[in-house]
Amino acid sequence: xxxxxxxxxxxxxxxxxxxxxxxxxxxxxxxxxxxxxxxxxxxxxxxxxxxxxxxxxxxxxxxxxxxxxxxxxxxxxxxxxxxxxxxxxxxxxxxxxxxxxxxxxxxxxxxxxxxxxxxxxxxxxxxx
Numbered sequence: 001x002x003x004x005x006x007x008x009x010x011x012x013x014x015x016x017x018x019x020x021x022x023x024x025x026x027x028x029x030x031x032x033x034x035x036x037x038x039x040x041x042x043x044x045x046x047x048x049x050x051x052x053x054x055x056x057x058x059x060x061x062x063x064x065x066x067x068x069x070x071x072x073x074x075x076x077x078x079x080x081x082x083x084x085x086x087x088x089x090x091x092x093x094x095x096x097x098x099x100x101x102x103x104x105x106x107x108x109x110x111x112x113x114x115x116x117x118x119x120x121x122x123x124x125x126x127x128x
Contacts, residue, residue, distance in 0.1 A: 004084050005075045006045070008094055014048075015067040018106055023063040027056040034092060038080040045072045045083065047091050051099055064103060070095045 031054070036047040046069060053064035072091055077083055 004077045004082060004087075006072045006077075006087060006091075008091075009044070009071045009073045011068060011070040011095060011098060013066065013068050013102060015065065016102065016106065017065040018103075019063050021063075022055070022058060022061055024055050029054055029056050031062075032092070036088075036091075038083065040079065043074040043077050045074065045087075045091070046070075047072065047095065049092060049095050049099070051103075066099055066103065068095055068099050 031052045033050045033052075034047065036045055038045050048067070048069050050067045051064070052062035052066075054062040070091065072087075074083070
């Protein structure tokens with residue numbers, strides 16, 4: 001059996017919501033939610049990746065909500081059970097810089113347009 005390999009073939013943002021009216025710079029938390037579907041016909045895995053940033057006191061009302069979908073093409077994989085375990089963590093790690101950069105660009109644009117928001121937002125993240 002040959003080793004499985006994959007590459008990202010596309011990604012897109014399905015939803016980007018930023019509402020800084022309920023943001024405070026303290027006690028930030030971040031939530032990741034992922035799920036995926038393997039499409040056997042063309043050996044493509046569709047990853048749906050959402051990120052929500054909120055104040056710990058208002059978890060039900062995030063001030064950032066981003067939904068991103070990524071498509072990964074596999075070689076030497078014909079069924080979901082053939083996908084190597086390392087793919088799942090790596091697929092998120094590949095998409096996260098795009099999500100992070102989009103958030104930074106949008107916040108920068110908002111601040112440059114003369115809006116009254118002056119706080120720097122530090123997003124907590126964990127490195128592996």
